[in-house]
Amino acid sequence: MIVRDATPDDLPAIVAIYNAAIPGRAATADLEPVTVESRRAWFAEHDPKRRPLWVAEVDGEVVAWIGLSSFYGGRPAYDATAEVSMYVAPNFQAKGLGRELMRQMIAACPHLGITTLLGMYFDHNEASRKLCDSLGFEQVGHLARIANLDGAIRGLIIAALRIEERS
Numbered sequence: 001m002i003v004r005d006a007t008p009d010d011l012p013a014i015v016a017i018y019n020a021a022i023p024g025r026a027a028t029a030d031l032e033p034v035t036v037e038s039r040r041a042w043f044a045e046h047d048p049k050r051r052p053l054w055v056a057e058v059d060g061e062v063v064a065w066i067g068l069s070s071f072y073g074g075r076p077a078y079d080a081t082a083e084v085s086m087y088v089a090p091n092f093q094a095k096g097l098g099r100e101l102m103r104q105m106i107a108a109c110p111h112l113g114i115t116t117l118l119g120m121y122f123d124h125n126e127a128s129r130k131l132c133d134s135l136g137f138e139q140v141g142h143l144a145r146i147a148n149l150d151g152a153i154r155g156l157i158i159a160a161l162r163i164e165e166r167s
């Protein structure tokens with residue numbers, strides 16, 4: 001697996017991997033596929049030195065991505081806090097790829113000036129729960145019954161990893 005900064009040319013693959021997760025109703029609150037065009041501004045918000053967006057390639061194919069985004073609209077007092085998002089293509093899930101990508105991102109946090117990493121996932125997303133728990137994230141919040149996924153009312157877990165406490 002090769003992990004590298006994403007380029008604009010990767011956006012169609014990034015969007016395709018994201019869209020593949022929408023029908024499962026466990027990963028994201030988007031209910032319809034998103035377009036490449038609609039994600040350009042989101043892509044541009046990333047910065048390799050502070051809020052990276054990485055892709056993982058296997059045999060030349062982009063099969064996963066992981067990115068950091070600023071917390072709470074990027075208000076300056078939260079500069080050292082970032083939310084992590086990660087999506088692995090269906091055929092490559094449950095093979096340890098997500099864990100490896102998250103490990104690499106956690107290792108990069110001190111260089112990115114990040115002391116708190118936040119994971120936010122639906123309370124029925126077992127893969128995200130297992131992954132975050134096993135990497136030392138602590139559940140700090142549970143917004144119960146906050147999302148309506150085709151009539152199924154789900155909650156959101158907020159999990160935090162304190163980077164300075166690990167180093």
Ligand SMILES: CC(C)(COP(=O)(O)OP(=O)(O)OC[C@H]1O[C@@H](n2cnc3c(N)ncnc32)[C@H](O)[C@@H]1OP(=O)(O)O)[C@@H](O)C(=O)NCCC(=O)NCCS
Pocket residue numbers: 021026027028086087088089092093094095096097098099100120121122125126127128130131134
């Ligand atoms: C969640 C996700 C990023 C995890 O990455 P992954 O490469 O599939 O996961 P890994 O193989 O590294 O395994 C991590 C843990 O998740 C578990 N897991 C993986 N897929 C699972 C599934 N479908 N159901 C339940 N547990 C699962 C693994 O058993 C492992 O648990 P362990 O620590 O107890 O061994 C990936 O499955 C994915 O992209 N899912 C769809 C999108 C999504 O939910 N993104 C997160 C949005 S918050």
